[in-house]
Amino acid sequence: MIPALGRILILASLLTAAAGAVLGFVSGRSRSVDGLKWTRRFSYLYSAFISAAALLMVYALLVHDFTVGYVAQVGSRTVPTWVTIVSLWSSLEGSILFWGLVLGVYIAAGTYFTRNYAEYQPDAIAVWLGCAAFFSFLIAGPANPFLTVANPPVDGPGPNPLLQNHVLMAIHPPFLYLGYVGMTIPFGIACAALIKGRLGHGILKPLRESLVVPWIFQTIAIMLGGWWAYEVLGWGGYWAWDPVENASLLPWLTATAAVHSIMVVERRGILKGWTITLIQSTFLLVILGTFMTRSGVFNSVHSFTQSAIGPTILGFLAVALLFSIALLAFRIDKLESDGRMEGAASREAMFLVNNLLFVLLTFTVLIGTVFPLIVEAMNGRQMSVGRPYFDSMVVPIGALLLFLLGVGPALPWGRANGEQVKKALLPPIAGAIVFAAAGYVANVRSPWTLITLAFGGYAAWVTLGQMLLPVLQRTKRGESATTAFVDANLRRGRRRFGSYIVHAAVVVVFICIAVSSSMRQATELHFSGKGQTLQASGFDVTFLGVEQRQEPHRLSIIGRFDIARNGKKVTHLEPRMNQYQMMREPIGTPDVHTTAGGDFYIALSNIDPMAQTASITVFTAPLVVWIWIAVILMGVGALFGLIPARRKASVQSTVEEPIVAETA
């Protein structure tokens, strides 16, 4: 019953998406009002069908209907309910269905929010539904989760144990999908602008917002992935330059570049073709990333099992790539610039340098990721590009970007004379000196970390200055500081204030990554019996013994440790090995004691419940928790910038509003 209903819903979504895509392109050409109306209806209809199919699968999982192929594959009666719901995206077929659901929601929202842009809408919807048709085709054919199981089993194996092992796994994938899939919307709008040969001022707002929304999810998703790796994988780090981690980072880099270049288009009317290229690249990199995780070409923690859908996704990537290139080649010259670059020492010039650095970073990571494939193709040897390559390439570019994050906002738009430039760029050096000196006092000796601190201090000075500038202008006119702050930053200049929150958070992220990774200490300890106390990084670690705990879906072997410093107990930690029923190796789960100053982290490397012995690795690293907090703050800042500014509240003062308070 459920398998048949599911297949019907998927087929209906495929048909509506395909029909809507064709209709959209046709009515975009003929500018037919009725055609547009029907295109919208198809778009909503597609969303309804695909969402119903995904919800049906959730239902099937919850009632353990093992006649459904996917449920038989990943369902289990012994796992907790949250794991059952998470199963929707734990395996290949379900994850594509989940992709469809997210795309459905985005397309419905995109259709609704662009309803007043009739010039671009039919083509935009056509592109969205074209992508949707491809994913519905995948679900209907090569990755069908609704196959009927002839002899349904009594119970299933449950999802991949790595996903069951930590609750972060329940939130990381949805955020990633909300980020990844959402990039379809700006891609559609960008393609529509190319088809029309025009990127008018009006369409910039929906274009920017449709880019920022998935950007927020993507930002949080990357952080959650790193956090999960840190809490679960037990090597004390959060980023390994694994191909699939890179796959999530690549579109984020181009999207971040695009968020900045759109501002230049808004302010100066230049860089239109460039911005559109960045947005298209973002989407194409999303599809590339999907290919990397789904094709089995790359080996990684994240890989889904090898499957036949690799070639299909590669085909889609090829079509999307050629479609984008053709559109760009034929139309880019029609996008007229409304202005020109005024000078090298201007805000827009800094935006351009920022963009070039982001693109350079994208290429660096992309080449590092696909290089092993090139080598293997040429001489048949397998190799991997390790940390040293990425660290040595990415760290300098990252440091330069951090420096620009200070210089850019300090410079004015348009032309600036030497005196203005000096006045803008010299004072923040004080911030650089303070931060670097503070680091030196706190025992930071790594040169790159000191440089990061200096650039971070410079950027922090500028960012805080920009946050306070409109407030100062108002207090000079006699307003109280609180009113001025609330009105200038929280009521009116939300977008500007929001983006400086993002910048401030980025400064924190950079500094904390640099400090925590360069001051990290790792100590290996071997305990030969209960009650033994050993030292690591100034802490006393006491081994209290091993405990075994049997749960329905796993067996846990737990090492119990007391941590003390100067004779005072700090915390109790229980790193463990979890052995899941259907898994070849046990999964170690470290335990972390987090404080504002730093983390104390224990990972088991060997444990014997019979002999009551244990070997552990202790990691200590300062400031780690601030990375997660600051990344969340980046999302919050960007979200705050999306809240529409209330302008009608005080019409009078609009005239006097300083220019800086309008856009960042």
Next chain:
Amino acid sequence: MNRTVLLVGVSIAGILLGILFMGLGKNPNEIQSPLIDKPAPTFALREVGTGRTVDLATLKGTPVIINFWATWCGPCWEEHPVLVANARMLPNVKFLGVVFQDSEEKIMGFLNQRGSSYPTVVDDKGKTAIAYGVGGVPETFFLDANGVIRAKYSGPMSSDVLRENLQKALR
């Protein structure tokens, strides 16, 4: 039409798609081991049930398939029938199961329940597994008649994968 954009775009697209396409047929489970084309590390291990010692030297003369596994490994259960069936079908190839990090009692229980068609030995301290660089079970090595390792596969095999890798040892 902008020729520069077209040219740059098509070249980037061509290179990228070309690389990805070449990567397609590859299976990352076929990990290349430094042991490939080298003589297999020797061992002498106790056979489960009989207690007699199985020595690598005694296996020479025919191709050998050495399968590292354990009873606590789900994918090994999956793979077991494939090995048993192929061992019956390929009388000119010797199969050997090497179990590590496991108890003899559990292995006996497993084999009695699921059947076997080739000898199984116990790698008590995991020394043989270390010598072969086993990363996780199941992992399978394909030796030619001279005891040289010709292929390695990690993860559960289907019959097709087994035959395909065996070809490398027969050449």
